[in-house]
Amino acid sequence: MAISSAGLFLFFALLLGHGVIELNASHHVYQHLQSTDKSSSSSTKNQPYRTGYHFQPPKNWMNGPMIYKGIYHLFYQWNPKGAVWGNIVWAHSTSTDLVNWTPHKPGISPSQPSDINGAWSGSATLLPNGEPGILYTGINPQNQQVQNLAVPKNPRDPYLLEWVKSPQNPLMAPNPQNQINASSFRDPTTAWLGPDKRWRVIVGSKINREGLAILYRSRDFVHWTKAKHPLHSAKGTGMWECPDFFPVSVKGANGVDTSFLGAGVKFVLKVSLDDTKHDYYSIGTYNRGKDVYTPDDAFVGIEPGLRYDYGKFYASKTFFDSSTNRRILWGWINESSSVADDLKKGWSGVQADVEVTFEVPNFGKAEVLDPSWTDPQLLCSQKGAAVKGSLGPFGLLVLASKDMQEHTSVFFRIFKSQKQNKHVVLFCSDQSRSSLNEANDKTTYGTFVDVDPVQEKLSLRSLIDHSIVESFAGGGKGCITARVYPTLAINGGARLYAFNNGTEAVKITRLSAWTMKRARIN
Ligand SMILES: *[C@@H]1O[C@H](CO)[C@@H](O)[C@H](O)[C@H]1NC(C)=O
Ligand SMILES: *[C@@H]1O[C@H](CO)[C@@H](O)[C@H](O)[C@H]1NC(C)=O
Ligand SMILES: *[C@@H]1O[C@H](CO)[C@@H](O)[C@H](O)[C@H]1NC(C)=O
Numbered sequence: 001m002a003i004s005s006a007g008l009f010l011f012f013a014l015l016l017g018h019g020v021i022e023l024n025a026s027h028h029v030y031q032h033l034q035s036t037d038k039s040s041s042s043s044t045k046n047q048p049y050r051t052g053y054h055f056q057p058p059k060n061w062m063n064g065p066m067i068y069k070g071i072y073h074l075f076y077q078w079n080p081k082g083a084v085w086g087n088i089v090w091a092h093s094t095s096t097d098l099v100n101w102t103p104h105k106p107g108i109s110p111s112q113p114s115d116i117n118g119a120w121s122g123s124a125t126l127l128p129n130g131e132p133g134i135l136y137t138g139i140n141p142q143n144q145q146v147q148n149l150a151v152p153k154n155p156r157d158p159y160l161l162e163w164v165k166s167p168q169n170p171l172m173a174p175n176p177q178n179q180i181n182a183s184s185f186r187d188p189t190t191a192w193l194g195p196d197k198r199w200r201v202i203v204g205s206k207i208n209r210e211g212l213a214i215l216y217r218s219r220d221f222v223h224w225t226k227a228k229h230p231l232h233s234a235k236g237t238g239m240w241e242c243p244d245f246f247p248v249s250v251k252g253a254n255g256v257d258t259s260f261l262g263a264g265v266k267f268v269l270k271v272s273l274d275d276t277k278h279d280y281y282s283i284g285t286y287n288r289g290k291d292v293y294t295p296d297d298a299f300v301g302i303e304p305g306l307r308y309d310y311g312k313f314y315a316s317k318t319f320f321d322s323s324t325n326r327r328i329l330w331g332w333i334n335e336s337s338s339v340a341d342d343l344k345k346g347w348s349g350v351q352a353d354v355e356v357t358f359e360v361p362n363f364g365k366a367e368v369l370d371p372s373w374t375d376p377q378l379l380c381s382q383k384g385a386a387v388k389g390s391l392g393p394f395g396l397l398v399l400a401s402k403d404m405q406e407h408t409s410v411f412f413r414i415f416k417s418q419k420q421n422k423h424v425v426l427f428c429s430d431q432s433r434s435s436l437n438e439a440n441d442k443t444t445y446g447t448f449v450d451v452d453p454v455q456e457k458l459s460l461r462s463l464i465d466h467s468i469v470e471s472f473a474g475g476g477k478g479c480i481t482a483r484v485y486p487t488l489a490i491n492g493g494a495r496l497y498a499f500n501n502g503t504e505a506v507k508i509t510r511l512s513a514w515t516m517k518r519a520r521i522n
Contacts, residue, residue: 067319308479356511389502
């Protein structure tokens, strides 16, 4: 990430020099967030909420991210002809650092009967010859969802500017025999190779209210046969969009290629629920002989399921980055507002990366967790930042206006669970006072974080990027992304505070912050 050592950083460095800071139950003003980018182009000047270092395409969904010959590729759904849904293409950008992006002409546009009404989401797979193949959903003249293949015209071009479609498209289609719902059959995953040298891919679907990951197999990546049973399904979850299925190491932090066949892995199945617009995942076991996935705990997609992010985050996709041995996750942070009327000329916005670590000296007065408080998001909205407690609320107030009329609070509360005989950490992002503009969605988000605050310090990191506040608790064990549209807390009017609104003292043992440069995005 682009880091500049502006005044903000120096100020916090001074504070750190004094060692531990005691934070009592009142507001402490640490620093004003200054605007950093005076040179923003006229195209961004009048878009106060346009992000500076989060990739912001003109529109929506992500498709098949990958790395090829050292170049990162990001495709996304885009309609070059305006508001009509029918013309969706795969827009294309490339990057060498995942921060700065260069646009290219669309990679895949409607041209065949099998995608003439739109080229929808899909995924890239690296084939054994080292070249990528893209499986994607096309909308045919009958408005049915079918799956197609495209391959690079010139695989020697690391930018992969030209794509050719298989003359055999569609490769997978609903028909009277296979009981596939032609309106609910989309978003093929990255395919993986089995020990029998056959490819597998799953496609999101549903039958009535049962969500399905329909499984197909192929020897040549062109001829695909539907398996008798889905890889996994769950009743009552509705349509599964953008499924993702990949191995993760049981030990160590490295990512694993999707076709990895060795031992020491478990599997993640993620689905995006069309009904609730949330991404859920589960960790489980994949029986390669039977081609069946069995989650360890709850069914995928059923509350209280696991989520990558407990705020605004949908239609995510991963890819394996072989250059760094990481699996990289992309998600879509939806707008919460269509209103962009309160534009300020000369806006350059607030971009920052803040990390703070808290230590709780005394747990004696922790509030007792009522056994009925099982929904963390509900608990966070009932006990927002303004509701005083004993151990918390404490955390950060970001994008705060001078008079505190506007602020977004990202904070912890610690409870004592008598049932579990331990302390429980609640992590919240409270947007209820984020903007004076009442037209915005100000939902408060929350999750419990699997950290024992008696044994470990509590870390909180917030990435602030104009209208995005992306927060990580416990080193990423809990993530909440929020979309906020302040009207006063912009430019020099935006401030950052650390706060403690609980009766008990909390120590800040570490605090650092950076301003961020604007990335070059398209
Ligand atoms: C097929 O999908 C469409 C679109 O979601 C839905 O309206 C219809 O009820 C589905 N049919 C069945 C049998 O699930
Ligand atoms: C996008 O945001 C709006 C307003 O907050 C919400 O109603 C909608 O469900 C969101 N869509 C997705 C896909 O997250
Ligand atoms: C702290 O509590 C007081 C009293 O309830 C409230 O007025 C104030 O807004 C709270 N602070 C935050 C950051 O919510």
